Amino acid sequence: MTAPKQTSPTDSGAPSLTVPKLLTGQKALVTGANSGIGKGVAIALGQAGADVVVNYVDGDEAANAVVDEIKQAGGRAYAHRADVSSEADVAAMFARMMQEFGTIDILVSNAGLQRDSAFHDMTLDKWNKVLGVNLTGQFLCAREAVREFLRRGVVASVSRAAGKIICMSSVHQEIPWGGHANYATSKGGIKLMMESMAQELAPNRIRVNAIAPGAIRTPINTAAWNTKAAYDQLMTLVPYGRIGEPEDIARAAVWLASDQSDYVVGTTLFVDGGMTLYPGFATGG
Numbered sequence: 001m002t003a004p005k006q007t008s009p010t011d012s013g014a015p016s017l018t019v020p021k022l023l024t025g026q027k028a029l030v031t032g033a034n035s036g037i038g039k040g041v042a043i044a045l046g047q048a049g050a051d052v053v054v055n056y057v058d059g060d061e062a063a064n065a066v067v068d069e070i071k072q073a074g075g076r077a078y079a080h081r082a083d084v085s086s087e088a089d090v091a092a093m094f095a096r097m098m099q100e101f102g103t104i105d106i107l108v109s110n111a112g113l114q115r116d117s118a119f120h121d122m123t124l125d126k127w128n129k130v131l132g133v134n135l136t137g138q139f140l141c142a143r144e145a146v147r148e149f150l151r152r153g154v155v156a157s158v159s160r161a162a163g164k165i166i167c168m169s170s171v172h173q174e175i176p177w178g179g180h181a182n183y184a185t186s187k188g189g190i191k192l193m194m195e196s197m198a199q200e201l202a203p204n205r206i207r208v209n210a211i212a213p214g215a216i217r218t219p220i221n222t223a224a225w226n227t228k229a230a231y232d233q234l235m236t237l238v239p240y241g242r243i244g245e246p247e248d249i250a251r252a253a254v255w256l257a258s259d260q261s262d263y264v265v266g267t268t269l270f271v272d273g274g275m276t277l278y279p280g281f282a283t284g285g
């Protein structure tokens with residue numbers, strides 16, 4: 001039997017599920033949390049019981065709306081503007097978090113962007129911007145979080161781990177992506193940064209993992225899903241037959257941040273509807 005395919009660009013048919021209370025009292029920072037995947041993750045961490053810093057760089061109103069949604073669910077939250085590619089901004093963001101929440105238990109390094117270009121036309125600005133935010137930004141935030149995890153160690157009443165870092169990667173840490181060499185390079189870099197950190201820090205009970213989303217309905221890729229033609233074309237790349245929603249990633253993030261995944265170390269969890277399964281080979285080859 002073939003499962004019904006969702007063909008609408010606006011309704012993926014994804015069921016709404018409740019988020020389990022796995023993170024009560026934990027302190028979380030989500031970067032790039034005023035839209036898209038980061039927004040979904042921040043809200044889900046709040047629903048799971050965490051207090052959340054909602055980082056953003058542009059768009060105060062959207063960030064404040066995420067904060068309000070977390071507060072309505074009963075969690076503490078505030079918005080903090082910082083450019084994750086700036087060492088000074090990141091240091092200030094963590095200093096404030098220590099003041100407001102006292103510590104950090106969970107970092108979701110999500111801030112990321114695309115500046116697409118044919119390779120021969122790619123400017124150094126586009127290259128540096130994408131590497132600066134997507135890769136260096138994750139390095140700067142992870143370094144601050146790790147310093148605090150090492151200082152504080154395990155607090156058994158909070159979590160089995162001294163801290164959890166979730167790096168937001170992409171299917172493009174594996175799938176080469178013409179026209180997007182800067183972006184794919186940044187995600188390939190995240191893979192080995194995450195694995196190297198995980199190896200180095202596991203003895204300190206710090207768990208570092210990544211999520212690799214496929215095509216998720218967010219502002220970063222609107223052109224890939226907002227018309228029927230684009231959506232149908234996209235579905236040729238997604239065996240599961242629907243676009244992903246931010247909540248699909250958010251539920252994975254809650255699990256990876258919780259003690260339910262305590263033995264998961266240095267793994268990339270692909271949440272992509274099968275995009276990495278070479279769907280072109282389903283027939284032929």
Ligand code: BGC
Pocket residue numbers: 114169170171172213214215216220221224
């Ligand atoms: C990109 C999206 C793209 C998806 C699948 C993501 O990492 O940001 O633009 O739709 O990968 O190709």
